Amino acid sequence: MNPFETPIEYLKGVGASRAEVLKKELEIYTFDDLLRHFPYKYIDRTKFYKVRNIDAELPYVQVIARITRKEIVGEKRTRRLVVQAQDDTGLIELVWFQGVSWFDKNLQTGKAYIIFGKPTVFNGKPQMSHPEMELYTTETRQRKGNMTLQPAYNSTEKLKQFTLDSKGIQKLTAALLEQHSKDIHENIPSYIIEKYRLMGRQEAFKNIHFPDDTGKLNQALHRLKFEEFFFLQFKLLKNKLHRTQKFKGNIFETVGPYFNEFYHHKLPFGLTNAQKRVLKEIRIDTQRPIQMNRLLQGDVGSGKTVVALMSMLIAIDNGFQTCMMAPTEILANQHFQTIKSLVGDNFVEVALLTGSTKKKDRKILHERLLSGDLKILIGTHALIEDAVQYKNLGFVVIDEQHRFGVEQRAKLWRKNTVPPHVLVMTATPIPRTLAMTLYGDLDVSVIDELPAGRKPIQTVHFYESQRLRMFGLMREEIARGRQVYVVYPLIQESEKLDLKDLEQGAEVMRHEFPLPKYQLSVVHGKIPAADKEFEMQRFIKGETHIMVATTVIEVGVNVPNASVMIIENAERFGLSQLHQLRGRVGRGAEQSFCILMSGNKLSYDGRVRLETMVRTNNGFEISEIDLQLRGPGNIEGTQQSGVLDLKVANIATDQELLVEVRKCVEEIFSNDAGLAAPENEILRRDTISRSEGLTWDKIS
Ligand code: ADP
Ligand code: MG
Numbered sequence: 023m024n025p026f027e028t029p030i031e032y033l034k035g036v037g038a039s040r041a042e043v044l045k046k047e048l049e050i051y052t053f054d055d056l057l058r059h060f061p062y063k064y065i066d067r068t069k070f071y072k073v074r075n076i077d078a079e080l081p082y083v084q085v086i087a088r089i090t091r092k093e094i095v096g097e098k099r100t101r102r103l104v105v106q107a108q109d110d111t112g113l114i115e116l117v118w119f120q121g122v123s124w125f126d127k128n129l130q131t132g133k134a135y136i137i138f139g140k141p142t143v144f145n146g147k148p149q150m151s152h153p154e155m156e157l158y159t160t161e162t163r164q165r166k167g168n169m170t171l172q173p174a175y176n177s178t179e180k181l182k183q184f185t186l187d188s189k190g191i192q193k194l195t196a197a198l199l200e201q202h203s204k205d206i207h208e209n210i211p212s213y214i215i216e217k218y219r220l221m222g223r224q225e226a227f228k229n230i231h232f233p234d235d236t237g238k239l240n241q242a243l244h245r246l247k248f249e250e251f252f253f254l255q256f257k258l259l260k261n262k263l264h265r266t267q268k269f270k271g272n273i274f275e276t277v278g279p280y281f282n283e284f285y286h287h288k289l290p291f292g293l294t295n296a297q298k299r300v301l302k303e304i305r306i307d308t309q310r311p312i313q314m315n316r317l318l319q320g321d322v323g324s325g326k327t328v329v330a331l332m333s334m335l336i337a338i339d340n341g342f343q344t345c346m347m348a349p350t351e352i353l354a355n356q357h358f359q360t361i362k363s364l365v366g367d368n369f370v371e372v373a374l375l376t377g378s379t380k381k382k383d384r385k386i387l388h389e390r391l392l393s394g395d396l397k398i399l400i401g402t403h404a405l406i407e408d409a410v411q412y413k414n415l416g417f418v419v420i421d422e423q424h425r426f427g428v429e430q431r432a433k434l435w436r437k438n439t440v441p442p443h444v445l446v447m448t449a450t451p452i453p454r455t456l457a458m459t460l461y462g463d464l465d466v467s468v469i470d471e472l473p474a475g476r477k478p479i480q481t482v483h484f485y486e487s488q489r490l491r492m493f494g495l496m497r498e499e500i501a502r503g504r505q506v507y508v509v510y511p512l513i514q515e516s517e518k519l520d521l522k523d524l525e526q527g528a529e530v531m532r533h534e535f536p537l538p539k540y541q542l543s544v545v546h547g548k549i550p551a552a553d554k555e556f557e558m559q560r561f562i563k564g565e566t567h568i569m570v571a572t573t574v575i576e577v578g579v580n581v582p583n584a585s586v587m588i589i590e591n592a593e594r595f596g597l598s599q600l601h602q603l604r605g606r607v608g609r610g611a612e613q614s615f616c617i618l619m620s621g622n623k624l625s626y627d628g629r630v631r632l633e634t635m636v637r638t639n640n641g642f643e644i645s646e647i648d649l650q651l652r653g654p655g656n657i658e659g660t661q662q663s664g665v666l667d668l669k670v671a672n673i674a675t676d677q678e679l680l681v682e683v684r685k686c687v688e689e690i691f692s693n694d695a696g697l698a699a700p701e702n703e704i705l706r707r708d709t710i711s712r713s714e715g716l717t718w719d720k721i722s
Contacts, residue, residue, distance in 0.1 A: 258462030278339030320469030322605030342416025
């Protein structure tokens with residue numbers, strides 16, 4: 023057995039009752055858990071202060087001072103030991119409320135001590151209560167030169183009752199390392215250690231707890247971060263390899279008449295370079311006998327749908343059927359309309375299947391699917407119901423990644439004996455490093471270019487005092503025949519947050535934009551679905567001028583005639599949501615606007631968010647800043663990804679390292695896919711235990 027799996031109670035100095043609190047308070051169950059309970063900071067013990075320079079603002083400090091006086095004062099609960107110590111600059115008072123007699127007996131007047139503690143100032147005089155005391159002798163004088171960083175560990179009140187404060191935990195960790203350092207084995211091949219100049223594993227664990235100096239600490243951190251990223255990527259790339267080895271894919275031999283006819287005669291515009299590049303990537307994938315799993319990232323309006331359609335046409339050219347799945351009925355409907363108008367009449371059969379498809383139509387649809395006549399099926403998750411059977415499904419497009427679970431996707435795979443190629447499209451750009459981890463076993467394509475001639479949306483930030491200007495801009499745009507969104511963060515006013523209530527806002531709008539000249543739609547979560555749908559349709563058809571809504575309109579709705587997006591209390595929204603909302607306009611040829619309304623008081627983060635929105639339209643840039651502001655834990659989709667299990671590495675702040683590690687692991691697999699080389703022996707063993715229970719349902 024690996025000694026680090028030993029239950030924590032068996033560590034010398036722990037025992038049953040302390041083990042109990044360690045488990046309860048810190049989830050430390052084993053030696054290994056303790057080993058990985060890393061310090062949250064280090065106290066610099068290389069520096070010595072002079073008494074004169076001490077002030078209450080300082081964290082823990084140490085001074086060298088000679089005890090000049092000591093005295094026990096007070097009675098019972100106020101009984102305490104008060105000690106005066108002095109260096110050549112001044113006098114400091116030290117106080118003990120506990121262990122009074124012990125300290126009185128052991129501290130020696132006239133002797134110099136290294137005194138370490140958190141200073142306070144009382145009556146203009148520096149003080150410390152319960153400092154650590156170490157006699158300053160010739161020996162300590164020599165050691166003084168290499169006194170170092172002292173670890174500080176998270177602890178709790180409960181733990182402190184069991185003398186497991188930071189210091190107590192430090193003692194346990196020291197004991198663990200002393201007894202078991204030799205059992206910490208290297209887990210990364212030595213040629214990698216050398217190539218990347220990594221600190222050895224044993225030394226790294228020692229130094230993260232008890233650094234010899236800052237240089238060593240940084241090396242230890244680097245090594246442990248590398249290791250965390252390494253095994254995360256190792257797992258992902260191993261899964262990918264496993265999948266590509268195990269699951270054959272349909273080979274699309276040719277690009278035939280469907281694609282060519284569309285490309286040369288139907289496509290109403292030239293493709294952007296980014297679209298061409300992505301099409302090539304997909305083309306290459308589908309010529310290999312390996313199932314494609316590709317994530318297509320691109321900002322709203324970057325033209326993902328056309329790329330998806332053209333890929334589907336290649337599949338059809340090779341005798342396969344295709345389908346496209348969207349998360350909501352509205353979106354499915356829109357895709358259906360878009361694709362139908364792109365392909366035109368008498369070209370290829372396209373159908374729509376959603377929850378509201380009539381039973382009779384559904385039956386016909388099923389038959390046409392089975393016969394193979396129906397080439398393109400667009401719909402919601404109704405597509406994955408068991409009753410939906412295809413003759414030969416070869417290519418699947420999934421829009422809006424986040425909304426579908428892995429299970430649902432896997433169901434689509436099983437619709438054919440050879441699983442179809444899968445293209446997942448998302449309009450929520452995420453940083454490259456996050457994609458590497460979240461979708462680390464998918465291939466990623468990026469459309470990072472908008473079609474030419476598009477006018478970038480102009481974004482402005484208005485304070486409440488500029489509201490009249492906002493109304494003016496609305497009037498101008500409506501007079502031009504355009505439509506306006508007004509979005510609120512909440513429906514019901516929460517007094518505490520002092521948010522603008524949507525109803526109240528709608529009232530103001532009605533007053534400002536009265537009937538019959540202006541028509542207003544109001545949509546929010548508390549309105550019955552049918553009414554909501556009705557109002558949405560009125561807006562889509564252009565019958566209403568202003569749509570006052572909560573974030574229900576966030577995803578996918580396409581109203582090219584809408585040219586103004588007003589976001590109320592914009593400081594309350596996250597960056598990616600602001601960006602998504604803004605993406606609802608700028609879909610036509612005309613200039614569009616986004617107005618961010620906010621109160622005068624902004625938090626630092628709020629200000630950065632609004633400034634970022636005003637500065638850039640680039641979703642990838644925005645996602646980077648979002649990650650920096652919020653950290654990976656608050657980004658959608660990270661929960662199951664493993665990034666939150668990282669203890670030292672951080673995908674927001676250690677991006678360069680992650681890219682380096684990813685490359686390193688890719689190289690390992692491309693040089694030695696089976697990990698058969700002797701130098702990869704360590705990883706082979708690791709693989710065996712890690713690949714257990716792996717099934718293709720679990721792979722994304
Ligand atoms: P996405 O799904 O990425 O948000 P769409 O595929 O819906 O974007 O495209 C947005 C709009 O841009 C559509 O009206 C589409 O027809 C148009 N479009 C796509 N590609 C181009 C291009 N290369 N040139 C001009 N317009 C394009
Ligand atoms: Mg789209």
